[in-house]
Amino acid sequence: MKPIRKIYLFYLLSFMGLSFVSSSFAQSGLQKLDDHIMIDLQEHRTPEQTGVFMFLSQTHLYGDIGIPAGLLVGGIISNDKQMRQNSLYIASSTALSFGLTFLIKHIVKRPRPFVQNINIVPVYRAGSTSFPSGHTSSSFATATALSRAYPKWYVIAPAFLWASSVSYSRMYLGVHYPTDVAAGAVIGTGSAFVLQSLKK
Template identity: 30%
Template sequence: MNTLQELDTELFLYLNNLGSVPWDGLWLGITNKWYSIPVYVLLLLLIIKNLGLKKTGLVLVLVALLITCTDQLANVFKHGFERPRPCQLDVLRQQARFIAVRCGRYGYFSAHAASSMALAIFIGVLLRKKLRYLLPLLILWACTIGYSRIYVGVHYPGDVLTGMLIGGLLGYLFYLLCGLVSAKLKLNENHLK
């Protein structure tokens, strides 16, 4: 386990130190969840246009449950593993760049990475037949958010990768759930089967 933590720390230091002051503002913006509101509005418009209002209502309920699920699961992991964030460790303060506004207590796994990847997979797979390009774009968006957590100094790469994997899995499970609920409510069309 120590070898994995050492590798995670080395990779964190490498990726974190790729940053520079001129780019800090951009990455602080990307890591701020409120800066993603335009993406959410665009996704909402695409969902309404491609699925209609009734299905959009179902999707919105499932998105709320999905984000709640990823956040709560991340909290369970954080308090279960109690792994300090890199910004909490004095030994790393001399070697890394910490530009985050605040540093939470525990970091394993990243709720930001999990939530963004869960949303990317859920919406991207849901709309993939009508908007083929959307899934790769959303995955890129989620990966960018994940990297931002390393850049600002609040997560190790392992925290981010675990969050993305769990988020991706939950996103796909919620896509399957959407298909089941749509069929039960007779809202099903080919793209939900």
């Protein structure tokens, strides 16, 4: 299968699958479960934890941009072609996940938790729509691609710990449902695997 067709197929299957999930929120127990988890999280917030999770939520851009940029600079300085290629792979994975997330957000248009349910009180009021989580998709794309490029435990463990922390912070802060985060993780991870398959 040609590389471009693989990307189109990934976009199409992801969109169809995630759109089906999003359309069944109200008809299934998913919405009630999402609401229950969000309210439980907000009832156990503390000022200290809120500060930590606000910080973690904001690190996604530093990771998404800083990791491939650092590899690119390191590859140029050390004249390491593989490192430069890894930089491009990680950046492309994040870009692919961003594109798919943007597309689904603007078609599905799921309201933010605090808009959908007045009992959910966010730490701050994020804009745009809720499904899927962009922070989650980009951080998982970065973590997965980095782990595929450097399959060592001391790379994989911190990478996924960071991505998971960013993802959890979005729920803790009251701006994304658990299903938004789960969908974002699927998109991000899938983007990295699809692009790696194109390299072969």
